[in-house]
Amino acid sequence: MAQAGTTSDLRHFDHVLSADQFDRRSVDAVLDLAGALVDVRDQRLTSRIAATLFYEPSTRTRLSFESAMLRRGGSVLSTADAGAASSAVKGETLEDTIRIVSAYADTIVLRHPEVGAARRAAAVATVPIINAGDGAGEHPTQALLDLFCMRRDHGHIDGLNIVVCGDLRNGRTVHSLVRLLANYPAVHLTLVAPEAVQLDADITRVAERAGVRVERTDTLDMALPRADVVYQTRVQKERFDSADAYEAARRIRIDLETMRRVSANATVMHPLPRVDEISPDVDADPRAAYFRQAAGGVAVRMALLEMVLR
Numbered sequence: 001m002a003q004a005g006t007t008s009d010l011r012h013f014d015h016v017l018s019a020d021q022f023d024r025r026s027v028d029a030v031l032d033l034a035g036a037l038v039d040v041r042d043q044r045l046t047s048r049i050a051a052t053l054f055y056e057p058s059t060r061t062r063l064s065f066e067s068a069m070l071r072r073g074g075s076v077l078s079t080a081d082a083g084a085a086s087s088a089v090k091g092e093t094l095e096d097t098i099r100i101v102s103a104y105a106d107t108i109v110l111r112h113p114e115v116g117a118a119r120r121a122a123a124v125a126t127v128p129i130i131n132a133g134d135g136a137g138e139h140p141t142q143a144l145l146d147l148f149c150m151r152r153d154h155g156h157i158d159g160l161n162i163v164v165c166g167d168l169r170n171g172r173t174v175h176s177l178v179r180l181l182a183n184y185p186a187v188h189l190t191l192v193a194p195e196a197v198q199l200d201a202d203i204t205r206v207a208e209r210a211g212v213r214v215e216r217t218d219t220l221d222m223a224l225p226r227a228d229v230v231y232q233t234r235v236q237k238e239r240f241d242s243a244d245a246y247e248a249a250r251r252i253r254i255d256l257e258t259m260r261r262v263s264a265n266a267t268v269m270h271p272l273p274r275v276d277e278i279s280p281d282v283d284a285d286p287r288a289a290y291f292r293q294a295a296g297g298v299a300v301r302m303a304l305l306e307m308v309l310r
């Protein structure tokens with residue numbers, strides 16, 4: 001059985017709410033520890049309990065957090081459908097639920113449809129809150145696992161030419177990823193989306209100030225041949241009120257024809273779930289990184305749980 005690596009560089013956080021909390025040193029520490037934890041099974045978190053409180057659908061995020069906890073000897077309390085199956089149905093506020101669950105678990109992994117929900121939870125929690133997605137806000141643990149995959153596949157993140165496409169306005173994984181990339185100034189970021197779903201300037205500002213080169217376009221044409229990473233995202237249909245914007249957002253697809261224009265060493269990533277924005281016949285291409293990207297989520301979440309539970 002593999003053993004965990006050292007955690008001496010790992011900063012302690014009370015809560016994991018936003019990618020803004022992570023400077024270069026703490027990102028490196030999480031990724032290094034995650035690298036050491038791949039395939040680890042040990043008892044380091046025995047007697048610790050994580051509650052996963054999910055008010056929105058999830059497959060990967062919830063199960064990988066639970067797997068991370070179980071693989072280290074910890075336990076989980078799981079509410080997969082908290083919006084329908086918790087006292088929220090009776091009208092209980094998020095704050096009251098968090099106060100109660102704080103007494104039952106040592107950390108709470110929270111997914112909620114409202115932007116800012118993780119911060120509201122952290123204001124009343126007596127245990128660390130981990131933001132597993134707050135509406136169209138952020139998804140910092142996904143962005144860390146995205147960097148984990150990039151670093152493993154390319155050997156580095158500095159200097160990568162990263163093309164992010166799809167629904168950038170509503171995709172919370174992109175919001176956190178761009179914030180984390182502010183730690184890698186030599187990165188060249190191309191944001192490919194129709195105007196209706198382009199990324200807000202507020203989100204790119206920090207990265208731009210840090211020296212990341214940011215370009216916006218609405219077609220993949222120019223961006224593809226020079227890309228090291230193509231990061232595709234799902235159109236977040238649950239967050240649209242305009243049918244036109246929804247249809248515009250669906251235009252950017254990756255298929256075998258697109259792959260012909262992507263360089264041999266590039267990788268194609270996606271936070272998943274994929275609907276039809278990447279054609280399934282791309283899956284067999286070794287450049288398709290999305291399934292190994294998701295698999296790395298367990299190790300990254302082990303590192304984060306260790307960070308908040310230490």
Ligand code: NCD
Nearest residue numbers: 060061133173234271272273
């Ligand atoms: C993402 C999410 O929930 O924001 N999924 C995930 O956690 N891997 C992306 C999405 O739903 O499109």
